[in-house]
Amino acid sequence: MFLETKNINTYYGESHVLRDLSLELERGETVALLGRNGMGKSTTIKSIMGLVTPRSGQITFKGEQIAGQPSYRIARMGIAYVPEERRIFPNLTVLDNMQISIRKNGQATKTAGDMWDLERIYKHFPVLKDRSAQKGAFLSGGEQQMLAIARALMGNPDLLLVDEPTEGLAPIIVKEVRDVLAEISEAGMTILLVEHNLKVALSLADRVYLMGKAKIGFCGTVAELQAAPEIRAEFLEV
Numbered sequence: 001m002f003l004e005t006k007n008i009n010t011y012y013g014e015s016h017v018l019r020d021l022s023l024e025l026e027r028g029e030t031v032a033l034l035g036r037n038g039m040g041k042s043t044t045i046k047s048i049m050g051l052v053t054p055r056s057g058q059i060t061f062k063g064e065q066i067a068g069q070p071s072y073r074i075a076r077m078g079i080a081y082v083p084e085e086r087r088i089f090p091n092l093t094v095l096d097n098m099q100i101s102i103r104k105n106g107q108a109t110k111t112a113g114d115m116w117d118l119e120r121i122y123k124h125f126p127v128l129k130d131r132s133a134q135k136g137a138f139l140s141g142g143e144q145q146m147l148a149i150a151r152a153l154m155g156n157p158d159l160l161l162v163d164e165p166t167e168g169l170a171p172i173i174v175k176e177v178r179d180v181l182a183e184i185s186e187a188g189m190t191i192l193l194v195e196h197n198l199k200v201a202l203s204l205a206d207r208v209y210l211m212g213k214a215k216i217g218f219c220g221t222v223a224e225l226q227a228a229p230e231i232r233a234e235f236l237e238v
């Protein structure tokens with residue numbers, strides 16, 4: 001298995017936020033992690049990235065145990081994280097924001113056609129080429145989201161963790177972000193996506209995990225979820 005979390009338990013202080021949470025991703029898959037507010041989706045992603053450390057359970061990535069490792073090491077092993085709040089550096093230009101995350105060993109393990117470099121980024125994100133000399137602070141929400149995704153790709157990761165990429169964006173921009181994620185997925189990237197927009201999530205995902213309180217309540221293909229209105233009602237509808 002490419003990525004596997006097995007029975008992880010994550011806490012914030014005394015608050016038990018993930019209970020024996022298990023999920024798996026195969027290389028090349030796009031998997032959506034969905035659920036209502038506060039169920040623990042972001043915490044799941046942060047646990048994988050090492051931003052919070054599970055108290056128990058295993059997380060293996062490409063066969064190596066990563067739970068408990070610092071997040072910079074997890075990043076070096078090939079996992080990139082696009083946080084909900086995007087964290088663009090406002091005083092750096094678009095170009096500098098991207099160049100900051102070039103990962104040397106990541107580039108070494110890729111063949112030329114597989115590499116994410118500026119030329120390829122600009123092909124998929126033409127708006128970033130137009131804006132390359134502008135400071136991060138002057139970008140629109142959609143442009144910031146594009147930049148956050150592009151910056152993650154510049155590290156040439158093997159797995160992309162993306163938390164709520166379309167949150168707060170106008171519908172037309174939602175579609176642009178969706179389309180760029182579709183291109184990245186089609187190019188072979190493995191993606192774990194947390195997304196509130198069900199239509200967007202189902203249009204991108206191969207498989208879906210639905211979270212109930214602190215644990216996975218459903219795992220299946222998009223077609224299986226589409227054929228099960230009672231499951232959607234239980235885990236998604238408000």
Ligand SMILES: Nc1ncnc2c1ncn2[C@@H]1O[C@H](COP(=O)(O)OP(=O)(O)OP(=O)(O)O)[C@@H](O)[C@H]1O
Pocket residue numbers: 012015017035036037038039040041042043044
């Ligand atoms: N830093 C923190 N300290 C304490 N509690 C937290 C912290 N971050 C999240 N929580 C709590 O942990 C639970 C899970 O939060 P998490 O952010 O993982 O949920 P989520 O599924 O991503 O929700 P949303 O859809 O609103 O983004 C929530 O009850 C939340 O209030």
Ligand SMILES: [Mg+2]
Pocket residue numbers: 041042043084163
């Ligand atoms: Mg969240």
